[in-house]
Amino acid sequence: MxxxxxxxxxxxxxxxxxxxxxxxxxxxxxxxxxxxxxxxxxxxxxxxxxxxxxxxxxxxxxxxxxxxxxxxxxxxxxxxxTRLAKKEVLSNHAPDDDRTLSLLSSNVLTPNRRSDALIALVNQYQPDLLLTLETDQWWQDALHSLETDYPYRVAIPLDNLYGMHLYSRLPLKNTEVLYRVEDDIPSIRSQVILRSGDTIRIYCLHPTPPSPTESETSKPRDAELLLVGKQIRELDETALVFGDLNDVAWSPSTRLFKKVSELLDARIGRGMFNTFHAHYRFLRWPLDHIFQSAEFQIKHMAKLPDIGSDHFPIYAKFQYCPAQEDLHEVETADAEEMAQADEKIAEGHEEVK
CATH class of the missing domain: 1.20.58 (Methane Monooxygenase Hydroxylase; Chain G, domain 1)
Structure with missing residues (x-):
């Protein structure tokens, strides 16, 4: 015994x-x-x-x-x-104004055909930004009805489970589609002009996960995250990073990304918002992320209902408060951690050669 x-x-x-x-x-x-x-x-x-x-x-x-x-x-x-911890991002309960920004991110699962469920959520929450992941040409056509309300778009329909579409009610500028580490894994880098005229940098990501069917190691994923983190740090701009990062919030790689980028996570002190796996209650963890710089306060955050995908969509509404950014405590990477980030970026590039 x-x-x-x-x-x-x-x-x-x-x-x-x-x-x-x-x-x-x-x-x-x-x-x-x-x-x-x-x-x-x-x-x-x-x-x-x-x-x-x-x-x-x-x-x-x-x-x-x-x-x-x-x-x-x-x-x-x-x-x-958990809700027992201190909140990392301040809550903002003021009425919405021209510095309010909302976004919805959804990995739709390419073979899923419940486009009606996603459209219903978009109509209900009316996000300023909508990011869809794993979207192919079928999904692009199925979401065509959204284009009237979202005149600014970035479309990358792909059949390899890494298609990506960004829909925006607000003007976009300096938009780039980047293949940072792997030739068939896109990301979006752009700027959003708020109704107030302020400009916000956004990064939309969906790196490959470490798995027997995708990538043998986590090196390409880690390299993409840290490349973005370093760029945010070097540009020193107000930024939002969102998408399916195929990593959990508490992993060493995401923690390092957070320190390198000096971004905040509104989930800290509010809950895990487990977005994957939608079909198996005991096998859930937070794969879909929204990170923001210290100029943002959070008005609302929610894991949204099932749309037939293996991921739940995630929604957040922020208030841009640049005069109050010093109210947040921001973690930053030291010299050793920056060297570690450089090493992981080099390993990721070497892995895909």
Whole structure:
């Protein structure tokens, strides 16, 4: 029986330990994603051991202690993304004005045909910016009815699951479609002119995930995120970054991106907003992100209803408050972390050669 307890307890503890390895292979980096699930398994295993106490052989006792440490560590990592933590981005409850900006981001899943569900959400929330991911020519045609209300558009219909469409009610300028790391993975870089006349830089991203069917390692994804982060830091502009980043908020790579870019995450202190996987309740984590510079305060943020995709859409409304940016505490990368970012960018480019 002691061997059975060791087996039950060792699985979540081992998953926790393996995620510490500085290895970019998908089998290791994928363990960054299910921290909530691993924490639940840790807790369930410990409860089982408490309800049915095993003979406390040395190996069993050691594994119980290790599992308890793993549980505490997992809770520590996910705590910032609960409502118990301090909010990183200030709330703004003032009436909407010409410095208010809203956006909706949705990975639609290319074979999904529920365009009506997405259009209904767009009509309900009336976002200023709409980003659709995995959109091919069929989806471009299906969303044609939105074009009257969204006269400014960037269309990249692709059949490789990395198509991207940006719809805007507000004028866009200096728009670029960039293939930063991989030749078939696009991103959008543009500027949005608010109703007040202020100009905001936006970055729309959908890098490849580390997985057996996509990319063997996380290097291309990490390189794209950090390239954008460095550019934001160097330009020192007000910026929004949004899209399906195929990474979770608490992973080392996203944390490094956040420090390099000096952007904020409105989810901290508000909840995880788990957007993937829409079909499996126990297998959910936050893959779709919206990061903003310190000039923004948050008015509303929501995970939206199922549209037939494997991702839920995500919506946010911001207030541009440049005079109050100093009210936010911004994390910044030190020299060692900047060197680490440069190394990861070089590794990502080398990976796809």
């Amino acid at each position: 002691s061997y059975l307890y060791v087996l039950i307890l060792i699985v979540p503890a081992l998953a926790t330990a393996l995620a510490f390895l500085p290895n970019s292979h998908w089998s290791i980096r994928s363990l960054d994603f299910p921290r909530v699930q691993i924490a639940v398994l840790c807790l369930a295993s410990l409860i089982l051991a408490a309800l049915n106490p095993p003979a406390l052989a040395g190996s069993v006792l050691m594994v119980i202690v290790v599992n308890l440490v793993a549980l505490i560590y997992q809770l520590y990592k996910i705590y910032p993304y």
